[in-house]
Amino acid sequence: MKALQCIELGGPDKLQVKDIADPVIAAEHVIIDLKAASINFPDVLMIQGLYQFQPPLPFIPGGEAAGIITEIGENVLDFKVGDKVFAASMTGGVAEKLLAHQSMLRAIPDDMDYEIAAALSxxxxxxxxxxxxxxxxxxxxxxxxxxxxxxxxxxxxxxxxxxxxxxxxxxxxxxxxxxxxxxxxxxxxxxxxxxxxxxxxxxxxxxxxxxxxxxxxxxxxxxxxxxxxxxxxxxxxxxxxxxxxxxxxxxxxxxxxxxxxxxxxxxxxxxxxxGAWAGMFPDENKANFNELFELYSSGKIDPTPSDRFSLDDSADAIAHLANRKAKGKVIVTID
Ligand SMILES: NC(=O)c1ccc[n+]([C@@H]2O[C@H](COP(=O)([O-])OP(=O)(O)OC[C@H]3O[C@@H](n4cnc5c(N)ncnc54)[C@H](OP(=O)(O)O)[C@@H]3O)[C@@H](O)[C@H]2O)c1
Incomplete structure (x- = not known):
């Protein structure tokens, strides 16, 4: 699969889009065919080694993404192949496929598209x-x-x-x-x-x-x-x-x-x-998401992204945020 990779710590200019091996399914996980990922400031910090959570190198940036489940692990009960989901995964979102633990997943409501779902978490x-x-x-x-x-x-x-x-x-x-x-x-x-x-x-x-x-x-x-x-x-x-x-x-x-x-x-x-609270209090976090879905359905919030980049140009998406140029939400669309 194609993915943005952080191979050495540094600025967005060090990032590379590469062909790497597809993820392999695990018992508690699903594989998502991604359609959109969103960029947040923690991505800017993580590629420089400045964030409070630091994944080992090499890693794929992108803390949230949305797409369709194509494979499920044997212990996954609440999701099935074909479900449209979004995941707050901390890393891995700027790629064609994401291996995500079931606890990170949320079903995308019928009235929401992939870009909005990727931009919400x-x-x-x-x-x-x-x-x-x-x-x-x-x-x-x-x-x-x-x-x-x-x-x-x-x-x-x-x-x-x-x-x-x-x-x-x-x-x-x-x-x-x-x-x-x-x-x-x-x-x-x-x-x-x-x-x-x-x-x-x-x-x-x-x-x-x-x-x-x-x-x-x-x-x-x-x-x-x-x-x-x-x-x-x-x-x-x-x-x-x-x-x-x-x-x-x-x-x-x-x-x-x-x-x-x-x-x-x-x-x-x-x-x-x-992120820490959501991990400690999953039921309260779920209730907050249900509230966000209602606010979205009633038109009270509008998470429409402002800047879109392709996967090939995804290092520029992170540079856009790092250089104080973002005006709203930055999205990477994945074909
Ligand atoms: N606590 C949490 O749970 C949590 C969760 C998510 C994000 N965050 C943090 O929230 C912050 C913002 O995240 P974000 O995704 O909203 O980022 P963002 O879209 O890039 O927005 C950050 C804003 O900060 C301002 N800014 C001031 N000095 C800046 C500089 N030197 N470089 C870049 N921006 C600068 C910019 O606005 P002006 O140009 O108008 O000043 C910019 O629009 C980050 O520090 C992130 O780690 C915290």
Missing amino acids: VTYGTSLYALKQRAKIQPGETLLVLGASGGVGLATIQLGKAMGAKVIAAASTQEKIDICLANGADEAFIYPSGNLSREEQKELSNKVKELTGGLGPNVVYDPVGGSYAEPCLRSIAWEGRYLVIGFAAGADQIPKMPLNLTLLKGCQIVGVFW
């Missing part, structure tokens, strides 16, 4: 868990989303609106801001790119306060980190919840917060690790 799974189980966001509360035109950012705008929040989006260019507004954000503003100076941090904090009538956002959703984090925590509302999602600004720039801010604001800094 990581971004919407993370953001629903973050807003519902971690922030316990309430209708009428204000939600600030950083990196808001990215994969998890756009999912959070849509879910925040569906949950009755007022959503303020922040991103680095006017084009990205326009995408946030088109996806339902109530307000949106541009922040500077790069490492923010003290002055720029103060301006960011003041801008957030100004947009929230001086009160600050009740919930901050932060997939960026770096020098953006502290000014946003400084602007948070009394008893606010600051959601730590990720560090797209750089693993070498993980923010360190002055704890007096949590005392002064009566606020919480809340860690979010959807």
Whole structure:
């Protein structure tokens, strides 16, 4: 089969599309003939050896994918050959075939296509868990989303609106801001790119306060980190919840917060690790997915991908994310 391979750690330029041996079926697994895979920031980190979970080399990037089951292992009871499924597999998605453990699988609802199914797990799974189980966001509360035109950012705008929040989006260019507004954000503003100076941090904090009538956002959703984090925590509302999602600004720039801010604001800094929670609480995660399916059917969320790449060009799909060029969800379509 054809697959994108990470043979040595490094940037997307080190990745190669190669013909490799087909996967071999195992008792608890299925083989999926893939139709679409989606790219997430963890793929960018994993190929550089910077992610918290690191597969042995060589590996196939791609943490989520969708397709049709062509073979099943002898102990697989809930799925059969011909079923349309999607899998949150951590790796292996950017290939023609995927060997996936049955616990990673979910049936694709009748009203959903392969691209949407491939784009749903990581971004919407993370953001629903973050807003519902971690922030316990309430209708009428204000939600600030950083990196808001990215994969998890756009999912959070849509879910925040569906949950009755007022959503303020922040991103680095006017084009990205326009995408946030088109996806339902109530307000949106541009922040500077790069490492923010003290002055720029103060301006960011003041801008957030100004947009929230001086009160600050009740919930901050932060997939960026770096020098953006502290000014946003400084602007948070009394008893606010600051959601730590990720560090797209750089693993070498993980923010360190002055704890007096949590005392002064009566606020919480809340860690979010959807993959770990989903593994520990599969029933709650399944209930969240059923909620996502309903939100999709009723038109309240729209996971339509924005950028599509072929399997032959799939290294460019990862470079697109790494270079801060993605505007929404990046998909690899597989013939
Ligand atoms: N905690 C969890 O369970 C969980 C689950 C999934 C993802 N994540 C994390 O969430 C973060 C975002 O993932 P994603 O898939 O949404 O990525 P994405 O689509 O690339 O979005 C990330 C956004 O971060 C901003 N950004 C700021 N500095 C950047 C830089 N130096 N390089 C690239 N982007 C930069 C960009 O927006 P602007 O240009 O507008 O600033 C970009 O749109 C990652 O750190 C990922 O590991 C965490």
